[in-house]
Amino acid sequence: EVQLLESGGGLIQPGGSLRLSCAASGFTFKFYAMSWVRQAPGKGLEWVSTVSSGGGVTYYVDSVKGRFNISRDNAKNTLYVQMNGLRDEDTAIYYCARRGSHDGFDIWGQGTLVSVSS
Amino acid sequence: DIQMTQSPSSLSASVGDTISFTCRASESINTYLNWYQQKPGKAPQLLMYGGSSLENGIPSRFSGRGSGTDFTLTITGLQPEDFATYYCQQSDSMPWTFGQGTRVEIK
Numbered sequence: 001e002v003q004l005l006e007s008g009g010g011l012i013q014p015g016g017s018l019r020l021s022c023a024a025s026g027f028t029f030k031f032y033a034m035s036w037v038r039q040a041p042g043k044g045l046e047w048v049s050t051v052s053s054g055g056g057v058t059y060y061v062d063s064v065k066g067r068f069n070i071s072r073d074n075a076k077n078t079l080y081v082q083m084n085g086l087r088d089e090d091t092a093i094y095y096c097a098r099r100g101s102h103d104g105f106d107i108w109g110q111g112t113l114v115s116v117s118s
Numbered sequence: 119d120i121q122m123t124q125s126p127s128s129l130s131a132s133v134g135d136t137i138s139f140t141c142r143a144s145e146s147i148n149t150y151l152n153w154y155q156q157k158p159g160k161a162p163q164l165l166m167y168g169g170s171s172l173e174n175g176i177p178s179r180f181s182g183r184g185s186g187t188d189f190t191l192t193i194t195g196l197q198p199e200d201f202a203t204y205y206c207q208q209s210d211s212m213p214w215t216f217g218q219g220t221r222v223e224i225k
Contacts, residue, residue: 037162045154045162045205047214061213095161102168103209104152108161 002026002107004096009112016086016116022079022096022109030054030074033099036081038092039111046092049081050099063089086116120144120208124217130225131196138192139220141206146186150210153182153191156219157202165204166191196222 008020022034036048049070050059058070069082079096093111100106121144131137141151149169154162164173166182169189179194193200201224206217 044218045156045207045216047207047216050214059212100164100167102171102173103150104164104167104173104207105154105162106164106167106173108163111161 004098004107004109006094006096006109006112009094009114011115011117012086013118014087014116017082017084018086018114020081020083020094020096020112020114024077024079024098027098027107029072029077034072034079035097035099035105036070036079037095037097037105037108038090038114039095040089040092043092048094051079083114086114088116090114091116119213120147120211120215122206122208122215122217124204124206124220126220127218128221128223130223132225133196133198135196136192136194137196137222138190139204139222141184141189141191141217143187143189143208143210147208147210149185150208151182151184151189152207152209153180154205154207155200155202156205162205193222 003025005023035050038048051070055072067085071080093113095111096109097105098107123142151169153166156162165176170182181192203219203221205219
């Protein structure tokens with residue numbers, strides 16, 4: 001079964017750091033670009049970051065540039081995002097998602113909640 | 119950044135109805151437009167890509183059309199499991215952006 005499983009969320013104070021992980025299974029992870037998409041409570045979806053299949057190319061939404069770092073370990077079939085300098089507005093469910101061969105996000109994890117609060 | 123605007127924000131409909139809602143891009147995105155369905159407490163699910171192509175396993179009552187800046191998602195013969203929020207997303211250029219969503223509620 002094709003699956004993505006996020007972990008690492010939790011409650012963190014403003015200015016703190018957190019690393020999220022996304023374990024992939026059921027498909028050849030190294031062939032696909034991977035992304036993080038977040039959803040603030042009661043709000044819509046926001047694309048956050050993408051990493052190419054090989055890991056060499058990364059993209060970020062402006063609001064997280066310089067604070068978040070996306071990476072992947074293709075040997076471990078795992079996607080990461082290191083989040084530093086967390087702000088209240090980073091509070092959201094963070095989903096990892098596979099960019100499918102037809103361009104949309106075709107596989108999603110169940111999400112992990114990040115709450116930034118003092 | 120390309121802004122995606124969905125309308126209406128919400129609509130009420132009955133089982134069996136045919137409904138349509140729209141997504142407008144602030145500039146041309148060719149057909150780089152994807153649609154997602156999200157149910158409460160669940161992750162989104164890809165319904166359509168390329169504006170009009172149905173993702174594997176998605177029922178044929180879902181259809182999409184459009185190119186450039188204007189796109190439409192139609193559900194023909196609404197089923198109980200279709201009551202959800204629908205998002206469009208452009209993948210033409212970074213940053214990829216989503217619309218704010220259209221919530222389909224039971225009348």
